[in-house]
Amino acid sequence: KQEVTQIPAALSVPEGENLVLNCSFTDSAIYNLQWFRQDPGKGLTSLLLIQSSQREQTSGRLNASLDKSSGRSTLYIAASQPGDSATYLCAVNAGGTSYGKLTFGQGTILTVHP
């Protein structure tokens, strides 16, 4: 059974810092991995998707990397802003008979203070 772990559980940083969120998964046979953002009381918003054949994806100040063989992904946020404060979740799509059934980590709660 695929298990997804995110470290740290919570992170508080001053505005302007660059930061890294970590995601690890137990079964490296994945199809793709996605990063989401969740604001309090809201649903999830897709940020980035990395296919299993890719090493990284970038969108603005966000960069996600994938090392499938070691079962790890990182989300790098450059020049953090208070508006980045949210919970960040990674989700793995295992593919095969589990295709489409995303397995989520428990999330990292990020607080960026002015």
Added chain:
Amino acid sequence: NAGVTQTPKFQVLKTGQSMTLQCAQDMNHNSMYWYRQDPGMGLRLIYYSASEGTTDKGEVPNGYNVSRLNKREFSLRLESAAPSQTSVYFCASSPREGSYGYTFGSGTRLTVV
């Protein structure tokens, strides 16, 4: 606004009562999903529908049933609510299974007393 609409936003049920959570999307997505989110457990897939006319069990299907009424609508039914089903329920859709562009609804906060 285009997106996923869930109703109701809040609901309190007594143990043993039944109810249906409604979900509709207007993005012409093929795949739809129901997740529950619990503290310390993350999001867990209850049921999903890869395309109109198909449904499949997720990680935690016991106590729930679903109906893919048409391409737009995917409902989740609790036949006999239990306190263990107290949770926040999210409906989501995507263009196709596992693709980029998952869109989530704003959630239904359900309390079973």
